[in-house]
Structures are given as C-alpha cells and as structure tokens.
Amino acid sequence: RLARRRPRLVVFGRVGVGKSSVLNALLGSLCFAVDVAHGCTRRQQQAVWIPPAPIPGLQAVDLVDTPGLDEVQGSAQGRLARRLALGADLVLLVLGGDVSAPEATALMELRRSGKPVLLVLNRADTWTPAERRQLVAAIGGRVRQLLGDGAIRTAPLMIAAAPRQPQQLPDGRIRSEATPPQVQPLQEALLHLWRSDGARLLALNSLQAASRFQRLLMRCRLQQRRARAQQLIGRYAVAKAAGLAVNPVMLVDLAGAATADTGLIVQLADLYGIPLPGAGPQRQALLRQLGTTLLWVGGAQLGLQGALGLVKHLLLAAAPFTGGLSLAPAGPVALAQATLAVHTTRLLGRLTAHRLVAAEALRLSPSATMAQRLVRQRRPHAPWLCWTQAEELRGQPFARKDAALLP
Structure with a gap:
C-alpha cells in the first residue's frame, strides 16, 4: 500500500x-x-x-x-x-x-x-x-x-x-x-487531511507494522535461543564447579569464579545478538553495569565460596598435624563449593539474560526512531499526531510473557 x-x-x-x-x-x-x-x-x-x-x-x-x-x-x-x-x-x-x-x-x-x-x-x-x-x-x-x-x-x-x-x-x-x-463537512475534512498528512499517515502505519514485526522476530529469536542459552549456562556451571572442587587455593578459586562469570556474560550477550561494545572502556562500563545489577548474586557467591575455600584450605593445611584426619571433611566442603557454584552460575546466567534482553527491548528500533522524527516534524501543525505514539513505536519494558522464553 x-x-x-x-x-x-x-x-x-x-x-x-x-x-x-x-x-x-x-x-x-x-x-x-x-x-x-x-x-x-x-x-x-x-x-x-x-x-x-x-x-x-x-x-x-x-x-x-x-x-x-x-x-x-x-x-x-x-x-x-x-x-x-x-x-x-x-x-x-x-x-x-x-x-x-x-x-x-x-x-x-x-x-x-x-x-x-x-x-x-x-x-x-x-x-x-x-x-x-x-x-x-x-x-x-x-x-x-x-x-x-x-x-x-x-x-x-x-x-x-x-x-x-x-x-x-x-x-x-x-x-x-x-x-x-x-456530508460536505466530512469530505472537506478528509480532503484537507489527505493533502496535508496522507503520505505521512501511510508512512507512519508502515513503520508501525515494521516495528511490530521486529518485536515478533525478537520473540521468535528468544524462543530459538533458549535451549542454547541453557546449554551454555550448564557448561559454565560444570566447569566452574569442577575447578572450585579440585583447586586447594582460595584466591585462585575466587579469581577463577569471577573470570567464569565474566565469560558467561559476554557469551550470553553474543548469543542473544546483543554484543557488548569492543574491548575498550565502553565494554568495561557495561560489564560494570551488569555487575552492579547482579551484585547481590556475586557477593553472596564470593562470600560463601570464600568461607568454604578458607575451611578447605585450613583442613588441607592441618593434614600433616592430624595424620590426615582433617582431610576427611575436605571432601564434603569441596562438594558444597561445587553445588553452590552450579546454583549461582545458573542464577547469574538467567539474570544476565533477562538484563541484556530487557535493556535491548527499551531501545527504539530504526523504524520507531524514524516514525518519531516524522511526528515531531508535523506535531505543531497537527497535534493529534501525538496519538501516533503507539506501543510499537515506543521502547517497551520487557513483557512478563516474554520472560518465559529466557533460560
């Protein structure tokens, strides 16, 4: 049309x-x-x-x-x-x-x-x-x-x-x-409107349809990538759990956990087609923003992992003085570390995916940006065009129904 x-x-x-x-x-x-x-x-x-x-x-x-x-x-x-x-x-x-x-x-x-x-x-x-x-x-x-x-x-x-x-x-x-x-008043009003804004209305409706299609496409992509995101989170959870369980050094445990979490965030962003900015300060700033949002998860994880790592380290250090008896509790402590790593990694992955996709949903699509420009150009002469700010042409909070498509 x-x-x-x-x-x-x-x-x-x-x-x-x-x-x-x-x-x-x-x-x-x-x-x-x-x-x-x-x-x-x-x-x-x-x-x-x-x-x-x-x-x-x-x-x-x-x-x-x-x-x-x-x-x-x-x-x-x-x-x-x-x-x-x-x-x-x-x-x-x-x-x-x-x-x-x-x-x-x-x-x-x-x-x-x-x-x-x-x-x-x-x-x-x-x-x-x-x-x-x-x-x-x-x-x-x-x-x-x-x-x-x-x-x-x-x-x-x-x-x-x-x-x-x-x-x-x-x-x-x-x-x-x-x-x-x-019907002369109606004919005159329609002719005036079509002459002044007919092409604009047609373009706005086309842009609205394009933005609506983009949202449907996003839902389709979320559905397709859900299984891959779950597999990715699972691999990171297993790798981090194994590393924490076998490594006896507490500082290495904490550094390895932080590195794994950062890698998970970056790969989830790439998976959902929302790549983080290049290797410069912008990427670090976005990582810090994600880290702030997920601080309570990371803080709880590091605190518990640190405590368990310290207990495991003390038990291993006391082994020469106890004839090896202190090594017995080290196994359950390592198992607790691994279980905690699996749980927190999965939680971190789900929250990261939600944060990334929610931020992307609030961004205006190119079609919505163009539509708003058309409206601003004409609004002083046609104030009713403010009504053309439909849901498809505005950044929308991430819908609850879409959250079910995340891992």
Missing part, C-alpha cells in the same frame, strides 16, 4: 449508526448494503474511493466497512477494535448520539494502538440546532474525560449520510423520501 500510495480508512461504530451509509455517501453510489431498520454489515467489506479532487502523492483511498462494535460483548469489543484497526491509516468513529460504552472501549483501544481518529456525528438532520449543540458539548466532554486534551479533535463532524424528508401523499398518508446526503 505504501508503494501504491493507497491509504486505508476504516469506519467504526455501533450497529445501526449508519457506517455503511456514510461510506456510500462518500462514494456517491450504493457500494455497501444498508438496512433502514437495523445494521446489516456482518463482515469487513472494502471499496475504493477516488477523491473528487486530486491529492498529490496519493492515488486512491481504500474505504473499509466493519461490523458493529456492539455485535460482541465485554472484552471482545476491545479485541475487535484492535484487530480491525490494525491496518488502518485513519479511523472514522461514527456516532449516533452521545458516546456509549462500546464506543468508549473502542476509543481507548484505538488510542493504545496509535491510530488517529475523526469523530463523525451522523443523522444531524434529526435534531434541532439546540439539540445539536448539546450533543456536541456532551461528546466533547466525554472524549476529553476518556483521552485527555489534545488527543483528537473532540468536536464531531455533523453530517447526514442518508437523510429522509416527510412527504404527504395525495391520499393523506405521510411517507419519508430519501434526500441527497449532507
């Missing part, structure tokens, strides 16, 4: 508010089925709109009709809104009155997904001017309560997509007849 310059406009709303009629009025033809008594859209439908005036950089606009938000219940409404808006560059939320609970749920979900929204109040011909003013004020207050100031244009566009006018028949009966749609 980015290559073809075809942005996508998705229409949301409750059942029977006139979503299909709004799109038909824009198209100037009955492309979408309508039902006077009740809504009849049961699945997503699409048509192509050629704007009446040429728009530089855009060929056409895909108009997408959706089922009513109140076709489903409870939390499914939010999931429906999120799924339908996934590929939208712009969302029209069609209202039939004040903001209802399903529409409030959709607004909150659309905000989380970073989609810009235009509010449309349909059937304006059925209210008096005083009633229209009251409705506009009520809708604006409700939207500000839900989203805060500046998130979207709170005043809805007043239209009548399928107005009807009563007519008296010769026999005295009253019938309503269809009159031309009154």
Whole structure:
C-alpha cells in the first residue's frame, strides 16, 4: 500500500449508526448494503474511493466497512477494535448520539494502538440546532474525560449520510423520501487531511507494522535461543564447579569464579545478538553495569565460596598435624563449593539474560526512531499526531510473557 500510495480508512461504530451509509455517501453510489431498520454489515467489506479532487502523492483511498462494535460483548469489543484497526491509516468513529460504552472501549483501544481518529456525528438532520449543540458539548466532554486534551479533535463532524424528508401523499398518508446526503463537512475534512498528512499517515502505519514485526522476530529469536542459552549456562556451571572442587587455593578459586562469570556474560550477550561494545572502556562500563545489577548474586557467591575455600584450605593445611584426619571433611566442603557454584552460575546466567534482553527491548528500533522524527516534524501543525505514539513505536519494558522464553 505504501508503494501504491493507497491509504486505508476504516469506519467504526455501533450497529445501526449508519457506517455503511456514510461510506456510500462518500462514494456517491450504493457500494455497501444498508438496512433502514437495523445494521446489516456482518463482515469487513472494502471499496475504493477516488477523491473528487486530486491529492498529490496519493492515488486512491481504500474505504473499509466493519461490523458493529456492539455485535460482541465485554472484552471482545476491545479485541475487535484492535484487530480491525490494525491496518488502518485513519479511523472514522461514527456516532449516533452521545458516546456509549462500546464506543468508549473502542476509543481507548484505538488510542493504545496509535491510530488517529475523526469523530463523525451522523443523522444531524434529526435534531434541532439546540439539540445539536448539546450533543456536541456532551461528546466533547466525554472524549476529553476518556483521552485527555489534545488527543483528537473532540468536536464531531455533523453530517447526514442518508437523510429522509416527510412527504404527504395525495391520499393523506405521510411517507419519508430519501434526500441527497449532507456530508460536505466530512469530505472537506478528509480532503484537507489527505493533502496535508496522507503520505505521512501511510508512512507512519508502515513503520508501525515494521516495528511490530521486529518485536515478533525478537520473540521468535528468544524462543530459538533458549535451549542454547541453557546449554551454555550448564557448561559454565560444570566447569566452574569442577575447578572450585579440585583447586586447594582460595584466591585462585575466587579469581577463577569471577573470570567464569565474566565469560558467561559476554557469551550470553553474543548469543542473544546483543554484543557488548569492543574491548575498550565502553565494554568495561557495561560489564560494570551488569555487575552492579547482579551484585547481590556475586557477593553472596564470593562470600560463601570464600568461607568454604578458607575451611578447605585450613583442613588441607592441618593434614600433616592430624595424620590426615582433617582431610576427611575436605571432601564434603569441596562438594558444597561445587553445588553452590552450579546454583549461582545458573542464577547469574538467567539474570544476565533477562538484563541484556530487557535493556535491548527499551531501545527504539530504526523504524520507531524514524516514525518519531516524522511526528515531531508535523506535531505543531497537527497535534493529534501525538496519538501516533503507539506501543510499537515506543521502547517497551520487557513483557512478563516474554520472560518465559529466557533460560
């Protein structure tokens, strides 16, 4: 769609508010089925709109009709809104009155997904001017309560997509007849928006999709590397345990444990594709940062290993004076050292992997960085673009569900 310059406009709303009629009025033809008594859209439908005036950089606009938000219940409404808006560059939320609970749920979900929204109040011909003013004020207050100031244009566009006018028949009966749609405010708003920000919205949505794909790719890589990380941690644990068990010198024990822990950190970083910076001060600084985070593990390990190493050293030193009897407890002490080394190495490996991946998750991807630059360039003239700061375009804390993919 980015290559073809075809942005996508998705229409949301409750059942029977006139979503299909709004799109038909824009198209100037009955492309979408309508039902006077009740809504009849049961699945997503699409048509192509050629704007009446040429728009530089855009060929056409895909108009997408959706089922009513109140076709489903409870939390499914939010999931429906999120799924339908996934590929939208712009969302029209069609209202039939004040903001209802399903529409409030959709607004909150659309905000989380970073989609810009235009509010449309349909059937304006059925209210008096005083009633229209009251409705506009009520809708604006409700939207500000839900989203805060500046998130979207709170005043809805007043239209009548399928107005009807009563007519008296010769026999005295009253019938309503269809009159031309009154959607000029919506047409003008859309044309202005597509001219000023159409290509930008299309680019932002493409960058958002790229960032979303990158997050899925990261989860896939975590899943693939989990077994290899467990094997790596296991090898370091066995090597460190064996070295501590057979070595009689306490200082060598501590130095060897520290060296093994540093090597484990470096190899885990390489395994997860987050290589530590080169051999200079930057690498040492990052290692110190990891060491600070894991200080309580390393401190407990070194303290216990030092104590056990001292006991083992004293028992070995006392062997000539005890006729070798002091060597008997040295075996259990060495076994305790080995067990402690295995446990702390595994714990250190898990915490290191979590720390590395969590830090990487907070970094902005290239697509997110580019999207934020596009938003900053335009925000003074289009404050609603601040809504385009979706989760995919921001650094996110490491999710709990992703932690299960670590060793």
